[in-house]
């Protein structure tokens with residue numbers, strides 16, 4: 001039983017709202033969040049939840065960060081909006097760009113700002129195609145990973161098979177020219193091989209695809225450094241270096257989708273820093289300002305930026321480079337360093353992974369605990385012998401039960417396996433992580 005107020009809010013929600021990733025007009029009851037602080041949020045019933053999902057891996061810096069809130073208020077009093085389209089700029093976006101340029105991976109200090117992850121990804125695809133177009137090469141195809149997630153636009157969704165292809169059904173025709181390569185999740189090897197005797201065939205297969213499609217038509221390869229929606233899955237160490245070599249050999253760009261991994265999530269400032277590989281384009285959003293406001297960026301390498309010099313870019317968004325979003329991002333960047341959030345993600349993440357491997361791995365349903373930093377996953381199965389996954393609908397009911405116990409977790413968007421994602425805000429202390437894990441342990445132990 002919920003209060004009259006919550007009931008009324010739920011009725012209004014059902015009447016007026018269409019939610020993403022949910023059934024239209026669903027009669028299900030869900031929490032209506034009213035306030036939040038640190039790594040916890042409270043619903044209209046006053047019930048507290050630990051957020052081990054960081055509100056869709058977005059509230060990475062935690063709730064209530066005073067400096068971000070102050071920066072937003074201060075900027076809103078001075079200049080609320082001035083666009084970047086055509087020949088105009090604004091002060092906060094230039095100041096933010098200069099600060100971001102000091103910390104980006106080498107040679108990546110050219111930015112196209114936008115309003116979130118999907119726009120960052122769409123921009124990366126369009127600028128890639130534009131680059132090859134102005135260089136007189138008809139390269140337009142984009143290779144993504146079968147379980148990857150890149151957003152909801154017609155291009156981003158075309159790159160998002162997300163295991164089941166759920167993001168494709170009903171939306172045809174999506175953007176043309178997208179191809180999927182097998183993913184790098186060793187516990188579920190697409191080739192039924194074992195690492196390392198597999199010779200990292202999943203990486204080498206990218207070359208087969210490029211050759212089959214014709215290198216003169218393949219524009220880019222896109223991947224998340226750690227696959228988030230697929231369950232926080234990191235590749236084996238050789239994977240990206242091999243793919244880089246292949247892409248060099250065939251002059252194919254590599255786009256690093258860091259929408260989930262950027263700004264500390266994996267225990268390094270950039271997810272890509274885990275491998276000695278440079279990328280041509282990268283995308284960031286979410287943690288850029290902790291999702292206090294919609295914001296994102298597409299980062300171009302020197303090669304891409306120089307190669308586009310003199311080209312008219314007929315692409316852009318009214319709100320790209322919004323000054324208030326930029327001010328929030330500037331404040332976020334400062335506190336990420338001041339509060340040593342990246343180091344915290346590395347330290348507490350390592351502690352959590354150790355606990356997962358020591359305690360959770362012993363449970364009858366758990367087959368794999370892995371990931372990087374605060375981006376971890378736990379694969380659960382009905383039967384370890386046959387590796388049979390749990391039924392998706394049953395797992396959604398389980399997620400709901402975990403929520404009733406005061407913990408947000410999410411499941412991987414995968415068809416062939418059931419993997420619990422653990423990615424609390426990167427400010428989470430060891431004590432808070434322990435409390436989250438205690439709830440999770442009991443819930444996973446009950447899985448049958």
Ligand SMILES: Cc1ncc(COP(=O)(O)O)c(C=O)c1O
Pocket residue numbers: 116117118119121149150151152224228229257258259260285286
């Ligand atoms: C890796 C990745 N890319 C792109 C997106 C799309 O971002 P947005 O939802 O901000 O449009 C997401 C969203 O979760 C993501 O995880």
